[in-house]
Amino acid sequence: MYQARSLRAAIEFFWIGGQQLNIPLYVDLKLNNELLSGFSEEELLPWGINILWSLNQFERCDKHLVVWDVMAASMAFKQFAPRFIYHILSWWLPNLLNISSDGSRSLSNVASRKLHLINIICRRVFLSGTEVDKPDEPKSESSEEEKLWMQLLMRNERELRERLVGFSLSSALCVDDNSATGLRGNGCQDLVGIPQMVQWVRFDRDCVRRELDLLGSEVGRLTTRYVSSKKRLQGLYKCETEEQCSYCSAPVQFESPEFAICRGQRPNVGGSRDHKLLRCSVSMRVCPVTPTWFCVCCRRRASKLAPHQLYMMPGFPVDFMPLVRSENGNLCRKPLCPLCGILMQRSLPAFLLSPSPV
Incomplete structure (x- = not known):
């Protein structure tokens, strides 16, 4: 059962998601017209900042891993602005999306909590409509993007x-x-x-x-x-x-x-x-x-x-x-x-x- 503070956090997340926020200096998302999918940069940029902020907060092991609000927002953007959400998550884990064949060495320095977050994102966002019960046998009709996330999930x-x-x-x-x-x-x-x-x-x-x-x-x-x-x-x-x-x-x-x-x-x-x-x-x-x-x-x-x-x-x-x-x-x-x-x-x-x- 979800606790009251979890529901409150979800409401706050969706409420402030579309609000104008002060962008941190270390965040430079560089949203171009190809990523906007018909939306304005003023509409999507606050959402991207909030998603990144939430993911960074959940990297702390003392926080309960209740991320269904972030996953719900990411799944919605995957449907209406797929390039945008891919760009946001690529900014969050830039090195993991280009893992070499020797994935174990690349993941040795990644915290278990971050691996858990990536697995949830892979399954609930990018592979939500894909059968992942047999990741060792990717289907031929899977897109290159799905194969990329499937390989990342397998290695994690x-x-x-x-x-x-x-x-x-x-x-x-x-x-x-x-x-x-x-x-x-x-x-x-x-x-x-x-x-x-x-x-x-x-x-x-x-x-x-x-x-x-x-x-x-x-x-x-x-x-x-x-x-x-x-x-x-x-x-x-x-x-x-x-x-x-x-x-x-x-x-x-x-x-x-x-x-x-x-x-x-x-x-x-x-x-x-x-x-x-x-x-x-x-x-x-x-x-x-x-x-x-x-x-x-x-x-x-x-x-x-x-x-x-x-x-x-x-x-x-x-x-x-x-x-x-x-x-x-x-x-x-x-x-x-x-x-x-x-x-x-x-x-x-x-x-x-x-x-x-x-």
């Missing part, structure tokens, strides 16, 4: 996922260095989904950072040592290396961080008993049948909360251990999407009426 999500996996794997190593109770005493997260994260690093070894590959290899040797010594891996890591289908108890193999398909036996007469299962966006484990957290932006689900440090990172850490051992290394108190940063909601059955906040 991979960057955030690598930060989350790096923090989780470092937490697993910290468990081995200390007792499990001692680690939790420092406020670290419950290590759910470690085997799945290790498998993801192995599958994408050619794409992930070398630091992440080394972490995955080290944690993989650690889990093998615990299994071979017949110690209870589940008791220490709260996870299972082998997963089962939530509907038929068939084995489930790790093939993607987004979804899984169980290996159910096929019936003798027609059809297939294979089930397509969603994976948790935080732990990469198969989501349970119980209600999970749901992100209305990226449509992903989460059965556990991400670590608080993910949302505070100013860039990709050189070493995750100081973050893991810090007193603030606990789980986030609010159900925030790890890839969008917005507040998630409990998913309800389709037959129940629930108002959508977006």
Whole structure:
């Protein structure tokens, strides 16, 4: 539920959007006739200044990421003045729109909060009418602009996922260095989904950072040592290396961080008993049948909360251990999407009426 101050901020945003404002000296938007789309510069310039001001304010991690008012204004301008809103957002992130093929290095110094903002803009503004469930397979009829934003979205999500996996794997190593109770005493997260994260690093070894590959290899040797010594891996890591289908108890193999398909036996007469299962966006484990957290932006689900440090990172850490051992290394108190940063909601059955906040 949106709080009263959020509604008040939205009203103020739309009220002052078309007003004449003092333009900051550092802002030089240079609106030409091609960008105006029939509007006057006096009409669009205040809107551009307000959108930039709002985006800069939301880069602060202490502000709740409630940006539906900015997204509503951006979507309206995308329909009636598309070149204008593209120009505004290009001014806000000039270096990210021209990312080279090695996108991980270009995004290493970008804060997680800004990556979250960019992901929301990509999905809700520039890719709102595009199917983005399979970003790895862009459609041929997509425009060059859509392909550009799709590539940016893919790189941003991979960057955030690598930060989350790096923090989780470092937490697993910290468990081995200390007792499990001692680690939790420092406020670290419950290590759910470690085997799945290790498998993801192995599958994408050619794409992930070398630091992440080394972490995955080290944690993989650690889990093998615990299994071979017949110690209870589940008791220490709260996870299972082998997963089962939530509907038929068939084995489930790790093939993607987004979804899984169980290996159910096929019936003798027609059809297939294979089930397509969603994976948790935080732990990469198969989501349970119980209600999970749901992100209305990226449509992903989460059965556990991400670590608080993910949302505070100013860039990709050189070493995750100081973050893991810090007193603030606990789980986030609010159900925030790890890839969008917005507040998630409990998913309800389709037959129940629930108002959508977006």
